[in-house]
Every structure is written in C-alpha cells, then in structure tokens.
Amino acid sequence: MDEEQIWQSVFEKLRLDGIVNEEPQVIEAMDESFTDKSDVIPVSRTKSGELSKTSKVYSTEQFGEISAYVNHVIEALGRRMLAGEIDVNPYELKGKNACTWCGYRSICGFDEHMSGCSYRRLRQMKSDEEIFAAMEHGLQESGMDKNNAATEKKPDQGEER
Numbered sequence: 130m131d132e133e134q135i136w137q138s139v140f141e142k143l144r145l146d147g148i149v150n151e152e153p154q155v156i157e158a159m160d161e162s163f164t165d166k167s168d169v170i171p172v173s174r175t176k177s178g179e180l181s182k183t184s185k186v187y188s189t190e191q192f193g194e195i196s197a198y199v200n201h202v203i204e205a206l207g208r209r210m211l212a213g214e215i216d217v218n219p220y221e222l223k224g225k226n227a228c229t230w231c232g233y234r235s236i237c238g239f240d241e242h243m244s245g246c247s248y249r250r251l252r253q254m255k256s257d258e259e260i261f262a263a264m265e266h267g268l269q270e271s272g273m274d275k276n277n278a279a280t281e282k283k284p285d286q287g288e289e290r
C-alpha cells in the first residue's frame with residue numbers, strides 16, 4: 130500500500146456517516162473539493178454527474194418532514210408525561226434496547242427475566258419510503274401538516290398515544 134492509498138484509507142475511515150441535504154450548494158459547502166466521490170460526506174456522483182444511488186441524501190422537503198415529525202413526537206411525549214404516563218416500557222429493535230445505556234437501570238425494577246417484564250419490540254422498517262409513509266401517517270393522525278405544524282390540532286392532555 131503506497132502513501133496515497135494509506136491516506137485514502139484514512140479518509141474513508143473518517144468520512145462522516147448520516148444523511149446530507151441533496152441541494153448542490155449544501156453539498157459544496159460541506160465538501161468544497163467534492164467532484165466524483167467525497168472524502169468527507171457519504172455522497173458520490175455517477176459518470177453523468179447525477180448523485181449516485183449509494184449517496185445518503187434527502188431533499189430539503191424530506192428534512193422538513195423529519196423535523197415536523199420529531200417535533201410532533203416530542204410534544205406528544207411531553208403531553209403524555211404531564212398526564213402522568215411514566216410506564217416502564219423499554220423498546221427493543223435488532224437486538225438493541227433502551228436499557229443498554231440507561232442511568233435508571235438499578236432502580237427502575239425492569240428485568241426481562243421476570244414475569245410481567247418484556248420489551249416493546251419495534252418493527253424494523255425496510256425502506257425510506259416506508260419510514261416517510263409512517264411519519265406522514267403519524268402527522269396526519271395528529272392533525273399536523275407534513276411540512277410544518279401550522280394545521281396542528283391541540284388534543285386534550287393524555288389523548289394522544
């Protein structure tokens with residue numbers, strides 16, 4: 130392995146993971162030297178100049194939808210907690226669960242080996258389309274528009290689950 134290959138391997142290890150806004154000016158701002166494959170963000174181009182299918186990108190609209198959904202979930206959780214809902218109800222997904230890094234582990238009383246204690250097993254979603262459809266459905270059910278909270282319906286405390 131020559132020096133250039135070593136540096137290439139270092140860059141690949143250091144490349145940020147996650148999702149990037151697909152707008153050209155955003156990509157350029159995040160990696161000024163991006164041409165065909167970024168060393169910094171998970172984005173590459175095909176020979177015709179399009180972003181490749183392996184690029185991890187969402188549109189500005191999709192980021193707006195994620196943001197609206199996260200805000201909706203935060204509000205809904207807040208309302209449920211204010212209504213007194215503090216059940217011990219940890220999730221599990223793909224062998225990982227909420228308890229792994231939890232600071233309340235020694236006092237909450239949850240033990241999966243005890244009767245009455247079981248993880249709330251989340252269904253793994255297989256595609257972005259499925260995830261966005263589920264978020265849109267959640268927002269519609271709560272009376273919110275997918276792009277913002279402008280049409281939000283204000284449910285009574287504890288109404289929403």
Ligand code: SF4
Binds near residue numbers: 218219237239
């Ligand atoms: S350790 Fe207890 S409080 Fe923490 S996530 Fe698990 S069940 Fe919930």
